[in-house]
Amino acid sequence: MSFLAFRNLGVAFGGYVAVEGVDLSVREGEFVSLVGPTGCGKSTLLNVAAGLLSPTQGQVLLEGKPLEGLNPVAGYLFQQDAILPWKTALDNVALPLVFRGMGWREARERARVWLEKVGLGRVPRHFPHQLSGGMRKRVGLAQVLIANPRLLLMDEPFSALDVQTRQLMENELLRLWQEDRKTVLFVTHDLEEAIALADRVVVLSAGPRSRPIGEFLVPLPRPRDVAEIRLTPEFLRLHREIWDLLRGEVMRAHAGA
Amino acid sequence: MRGLRVRLWQAGLLLAFLGLWEWASRTGRIDPFFFSKPSDILARVWRWFATGEVYPHLYVTSVEMLLAFFFGTFFGVLMGLWLALSPGVALVLDPYVKALNAIPRVVLAPIFTLWFGLGILSKVALGVTLVFFVAFFNTYQGVKEVSPVVLNNARLLGAKRGHLLRHIYLPAAASWIFSSLRTSIGFAVIGAVVGEYLGSAAGLGYLIAQAEGVFDTTGVFAGMVVLMVFVLVLDALVGALERRLLVWRPRAEGGEA
Numbered sequence: 001m002s003f004l005a006f007r008n009l010g011v012a013f014g015g016y017v018a019v020e021g022v023d024l025s026v027r028e029g030e031f032v033s034l035v036g037p038t039g040c041g042k043s044t045l046l047n048v049a050a051g052l053l054s055p056t057q058g059q060v061l062l063e064g065k066p067l068e069g070l071n072p073v074a075g076y077l078f079q080q081d082a083i084l085p086w087k088t089a090l091d092n093v094a095l096p097l098v099f100r101g102m103g104w105r106e107a108r109e110r111a112r113v114w115l116e117k118v119g120l121g122r123v124p125r126h127f128p129h130q131l132s133g134g135m136r137k138r139v140g141l142a143q144v145l146i147a148n149p150r151l152l153l154m155d156e157p158f159s160a161l162d163v164q165t166r167q168l169m170e171n172e173l174l175r176l177w178q179e180d181r182k183t184v185l186f187v188t189h190d191l192e193e194a195i196a197l198a199d200r201v202v203v204l205s206a207g208p209r210s211r212p213i214g215e216f217l218v219p220l221p222r223p224r225d226v227a228e229i230r231l232t233p234e235f236l237r238l239h240r241e242i243w244d245l246l247r248g249e250v251m252r253a254h255a256g257a
Numbered sequence: 258m259r260g261l262r263v264r265l266w267q268a269g270l271l272l273a274f275l276g277l278w279e280w281a282s283r284t285g286r287i288d289p290f291f292f293s294k295p296s297d298i299l300a301r302v303w304r305w306f307a308t309g310e311v312y313p314h315l316y317v318t319s320v321e322m323l324l325a326f327f328f329g330t331f332f333g334v335l336m337g338l339w340l341a342l343s344p345g346v347a348l349v350l351d352p353y354v355k356a357l358n359a360i361p362r363v364v365l366a367p368i369f370t371l372w373f374g375l376g377i378l379s380k381v382a383l384g385v386t387l388v389f390f391v392a393f394f395n396t397y398q399g400v401k402e403v404s405p406v407v408l409n410n411a412r413l414l415g416a417k418r419g420h421l422l423r424h425i426y427l428p429a430a431a432s433w434i435f436s437s438l439r440t441s442i443g444f445a446v447i448g449a450v451v452g453e454y455l456g457s458a459a460g461l462g463y464l465i466a467q468a469e470g471v472f473d474t475t476g477v478f479a480g481m482v483v484l485m486v487f488v489l490v491l492d493a494l495v496g497a498l499e500r501r502l503l504v505w506r507p508r509a510e511g512g513e514a
Contacts, residue, residue: 052409070412082410086428086505095424099415129507147414 001064003028003183004049004151010057011044018044020057020209024202028150029181033194035246036204037253042187043079046153049185050074075149077157081136083128089139090115090124096147114142118172134165138172145176152177152184159188170197170226178223191246195238196226203245206253214245293475301479311483317460318487321377321449322442325384330441332385333392334434338426340393341400358390362448366455375457384448388441395437399430432506435499442491450484461487 002025009022019041026032034042047053048060051071060067076082083092094111098104115121118138128136137157144152158166174197177184188194194201195218203214218238220229229235275295281287282294289297305311340347340354366383373379403425411425453462461484468476 050409050413052413074413076410076413078406078410080404080406082404082406084407084411084424084428086431086503087424088505095411096414099411099417099420127505129505143414 002026002061003030003063004185005061006045006048006058007061008058009045009048009055009060011041011048011053012056017209018207019204019211021211022058024212026183026185028183031177031184031186031197031199033186033188033198033201034204035188035191035194035201035242036210037206037246037250038189039253040204040207040210040249042189042204043155046076046155046185046187049151050076050153071151073150075144075147075152077137077140077144077152077154079156079159081128081140083136083140083143085128088125088127089120089131089135092128092139093142093146096143100147111142111146114146115139117176118142132165134161134169137161137169141169141173141176150182152182154184154186156188158193159190166193167227173197174222174224174226191239191242192230193226195220195235195242196224196229201238201242203242203249206249213249214242216242290472291474293478297475298478298482301475302482305479305483311464314460314464315483315487317377318446318449318453318462318484321380321452321460322384322445324377324381325388325448326441326445328381329385329388329445330392330434330438333389334396334430336389337393337396337430338400338422341397342422342426347397354390354393362386363451366452369452370456380449380452380457380460383452384445387444387448391437391441391444392434395433396430399433400426402433403429432503435495435503438495438499439492442495443488446484446488 005025006022010020011018022045024045034045036042044053048055049067049071051060051067051069051074062071062073084095087095090108090111093114094104094107097107097110112121112124115124118141120135120138120142123131123135128139131139140157158169161169170193184198186194186197191201198218201216201218202212203216204210205213216238220232220234220238278287278292279295282289282292340350362383365386366379369379369382373382408421408425411421416424449460450462450465453460454466457463461480465477465480468474468480
């Protein structure tokens, strides 16, 4: 049985139909990338999976049961910074545990471990504005992961970072994911990133009325290094194959814009 | 170096103004009866403090002002939070809030004197009506401007309503509330002094009204000087408090905090 499934899902904002007729299943422990041109409703799908948005049509199944309200097993890494600017890096990471009723002392101790894991052990007392964009993303990642969600939703989390930082973060993400293999739904418009990270790449058509139009398994061996894997013939073959499909959609999106 | 230059210019400007005033008054270019002169005013202020006759008045005004400030801010913040978090209530009350705020507060002074007597209560009430709206509008705005991403993130991480209030809404509103505190202090003083001026037996406003009653312009100006310094000191205290409590905020002037 699939862990997360969209069944004939549609979302409309007033008269604008963002996504329609989406059928997609994700197995437990699977890393799935969603790629598509800008404005194709990728984020909409994540918001629905998180329970932040109700579908206007169809439904979301979580382990076979329809999802109602906020998704209790989901962690969401947003495209924008979502950490609290008035809390230090350490307190930001400790916060999810405090929300769950743990005392600050113990929560901070555990948060310290997570900060180390994402390579920020030396800046626990810094406030977000004192950290670089990449560091803030790491804090966000630690904050989401400390809550130990079974489903990780990621919405172009690294798109605002420079190329080097981005590859570092991608490798970091793979390393952390390797530890306990959470189910991941990763949205991006960057095809290389999608292939380098995922077990499966799902291509969405240009909006409006966007839906999946192609699925590609990524049989690349793990553990991977995102910088090196981009140079392998297998990667290039996949990239060409998916790009052939994606290109048409990107053109359509541009024509529409 | 730049800071010192600015300070020198500021001091120079003040001295030039006072010098011109003194000179004009001494040489009869302006009538000392109507305009007094800086040396007389300073001497009067000095005498007030030396003989201690100003202290009871200062004390009364301080008490009125502080009470107005605290109650006004407290109720303003409370009401701001309530309306910002209950859009339905806000919609219903909106015209009434606007209407009440449209009343020129000075005309309420006689009513408050009738209701609460000539003591400090009527002045506190007047101050509260002024301070309340400043705190209210700023809290309302602060809560309304919380980023939806931050909010969704916290909710997905398991924050309950109380957590949201404590860790998100209040800190987000805090910077607005603090910037309004400076304004609030000014309004609290206005409430107290105008109230005293219109009818009382003590306070700086009473002192000024007394001096005015006997055409003692020196006394009027001396009262103004004491008030001015009083507000500046309070403003500096609030500023110091603000810097302590809002360490998380990036400095507007640029550079790391």
